[in-house]
Amino acid sequence: xxxxxxxxxxxxGSETGILKGVDLDRKQAFNFCNTRTLSREQEVRxxxxxxxxxxxxxxxxxxxxxxxxxxxxxxxTEARSCGDPQEGCFSGLASLRGSAIITCVECGKxxxxxxxxxxPVAELDAGSNVCRMRQSPVDQNRVATGGKENGLKxxxxxxxxxxxxxxxxxxxxxxxxRRPHWVKDMSFIPDSDKVVTCTGYHQVHVFDPSTPQRRPxxxxxxxxxxxxxxxxxAAGDTVVVGNTQGQIALLDLRKGLVRGCLKGLSxxxxxxxxxxxxxxxxxxxxxxxxxxxSLKDRKLQHKVYLKSRLNCLLLASRELQGGGAGGSAEGGAxxxxxxxxxxxxxSMERVEExxxxxxxxxxxxxxxKRKKGGD
Numbered sequence: 001x002x003x004x005x006x007x008x009x010x011x012x013g014s015e016t017g018i019l020k021g022v023d024l025d026r027k028q029a030f031n032f033c034n035t036r037t038l039s040r041e042q043e044v045r046x047x048x049x050x051x052x053x054x055x056x057x058x059x060x061x062x063x064x065x066x067x068x069x070x071x072x073x074x075x076x077t078e079a080r081s082c083g084d085p086q087e088g089c090f091s092g093l094a095s096l097r098g099s100a101i102i103t104c105v106e107c108g109k110x111x112x113x114x115x116x117x118x119x120p121v122a123e124l125d126a127g128s129n130v131c132r133m134r135q136s137p138v139d140q141n142r143v144a145t146g147g148k149e150n151g152l153k154x155x156x157x158x159x160x161x162x163x164x165x166x167x168x169x170x171x172x173x174x175x176x177x178r179r180p181h182w183v184k185d186m187s188f189i190p191d192s193d194k195v196v197t198c199t200g201y202h203q204v205h206v207f208d209p210s211t212p213q214r215r216p217x218x219x220x221x222x223x224x225x226x227x228x229x230x231x232x233x234a235a236g237d238t239v240v241v242g243n244t245q246g247q248i249a250l251l252d253l254r255k256g257l258v259r260g261c262l263k264g265l266s267x268x269x270x271x272x273x274x275x276x277x278x279x280x281x282x283x284x285x286x287x288x289x290x291x292x293x294s295l296k297d298r299k300l301q302h303k304v305y306l307k308s309r310l311n312c313l314l315l316a317s318r319e320l321q322g323g324g325a326g327g328s329a330e331g332g333a334x335x336x337x338x339x340x341x342x343x344x345x346x347s348m349e350r351v352e353e354x355x356x357x358x359x360x361x362x363x364x365x366x367x368x369k370r371k372k373g374g375d
Contacts, residue, residue, distance in 0.1 A: 004030045005074035009316045010292075011057060012284055013044025014308035019059055019069060022290055022304055024320055029290075029306050032074065041085070046093035047314040054316055058101065060090035066101060066113075082113055091147070092133025096140050102157070104133035104145060112157060124160040126153060136188045144195055146183025152197055152207055167207055168214035185229050189253070190236040196253065198227035198241050204251055220256030222249050231272040231281060233295055240281050240295075242269030248283060250295065262293045264300050271313045278319060284310035292320070 008021030008030065017039065019032045043062040050056030050068060056077075057069040064083035067076050083090075088106025096102050096112060100121075104110040108127045111120035126133070126145040136142040141157040146167075154165035170179040182200035189196055193210040194217075202223050205216035225243040232239055238259060242248045246265035249258050267287035274281045279295040286309050292302040 003074070005032065005071050008071070009318065009320050010282060010290060011047060011314045011316075012290060012306065012310050013047050013059065013312045014306070014310055015040070015043050016308050017042030017044060017061065018308060019044060019057075020306055020308070020310075022306075024292070024302050024304075027302065027304055029304055032069065032076075043089075043311070045311055046090040047312045048093045048095060049314070050095050057314070058093055058095060060093040060103065062089045064105075066093065066103065080113070082111070083109070091130045092135075092143075092145070094133075094135035094140075094143070096157070102133075102135065102143065104130060104143075106130055106147075108145075108147075108150075110143070110145065110155070122157060122160055124155065126150070126155070131183060132185045134186050134188070137190070138188070142188075144186050144188070146186055146197060148182045148200070149180065150183065151181055152183055152186060152195060152205075154195070154209060165207075165209040166214065167216075170215065182226075184227055187230055187232045187239070189232060190234075192236075196230065196232070196239050198230045200226040202227055202243065204230075204239065204241060204256070206253060218253065218256055220251055222251060222258060223247055228269050229272040231274045233274045233279065233281070234276060238295075240272055240274060242272050242283060242285075244268040246285065246287065248272070248281075248293075250298075260298050262298050262300075264291060264293075264303070265289075270311050273313055273315050275315055275320060276317045280320060282313055282315055284313050286310075 005021055007023040009024055010022040012020045021030045041063040044059055045062050046060035048058050050058045055072050057071055059067045059069055064081055064085050065079055066082045068078040070077050082103045083105050087109055091106050092104040094102040099115050101113045108125050108130045110124050110126050112122040114121050127150040129150050130145050130147040133143055133145045143155050146152045152167040153163040156164050173179055183197050184200050186195055186197040194206055194208045197205045202221055202225060204220040206218035208217045222241055223243055225245045227241050227243050230239055230241045237253055238250050239253055240250055246267050246269060248262040250260050252259055268285050269283055270285040272283050280292055281295055282292045284290050288306055288309055290304045290306055294301050
């Protein structure tokens with residue numbers, strides 16, 4: 001039994017196929033995989049909890065395999081094939097009543113798998129170029145899908161024949177030109193039927209399926225770059241969005257205004273998740289860092305370097321420990337990064353160039369003197 005997995009409160013998946021767990025108390029990261037058999041085909045694209053007790057973790061890989069990881073034992077206990085790699089990578093992964101798994105791939109095939117069956121027990125077509133599939137935290141049979149030129153759709157898995165809601169395309173612009181849509185991520189707003197989405201055209205939209213209107217009831221924009229991920233705090237009146245330039249902002253869902261920005265990131269944001277009970281948001285991306293910010297003062301609380309480019313993350317519902325004052329945590333994180341950089345520079349071989357430069361300069365001077373003497 002691996003006791004390290006019990007200490008981890010944040011789980012991340014990397015492009016190299018490594019499942020990483022982070023202990024925020026000690027600011028330590030652990031790799032849970034066999035490093036000898038790593039390949040790009042095992043790239044981790046999706047993470048979700050396998051049960052309500054958070055004792056199992058479902059890991060979706062780019063080769064179509066879903067592996068089950070036991071957080072109590074610290075080992076992978078099961079692996080099953082849930083799709084063909086030629087259909088695309090996983091765009092969503094969720095558990096259904098403990099024993100079933102919901103998968104969605106980029107080509108739009110959304111399937112339900114059970115342990116006692118070799119094939120899917122239900123399947124539907126969500127359209128092509130699906131970027132994200134999300135499950136409702138209230139109703140597990142309700143899922144949302146969306147992608148590039150594939151608008152938001154809400155599905156009831158008990159009646160998968162057609163979507164229960166299909167978003168309508170945006171109105172034409174002032175030149176009467178069609179406005180393209182590209183749903184990158186979505187989330188269900190708590191205590192309501194509304195769904196918030198972010199797009200590849202730096203837009204945030206709120207849809208309300210309970211009304212006859214199929215177009216957004218709220219439209220907002222942030223920055224000039226494509227938005228890649230979003231997450232909702234527990235209160236539900238704001239949304240946290242991140243883009244391809246490493247910018248993260250809090251937007252008010254009532255007025256569509258920017259409340260503030262979170263600093264300290266570099267590189268595209270791949271995943272965001274707000275804690276279920278604490279005012280904290282975790283982020284990861286191409287800069288290989290896990291960062292946790294406070295939503296109250298927007299200061300950096302934790303910063304851990306993980307050595308690999310990260311695709312997804314998952315927070316435990318228990319309280320995250322190891323948080324001190326925001327400033328001291330940020331200073332400690334910067335000091336840790338500085339020590340790592342110093343270690344890299346100290347390990348590099350020193351190149352002597354001063355003697356070569358002096359010799360070259362001296363030779364040139366003698367040549368000039370000879371020319372003057374000749375003249």
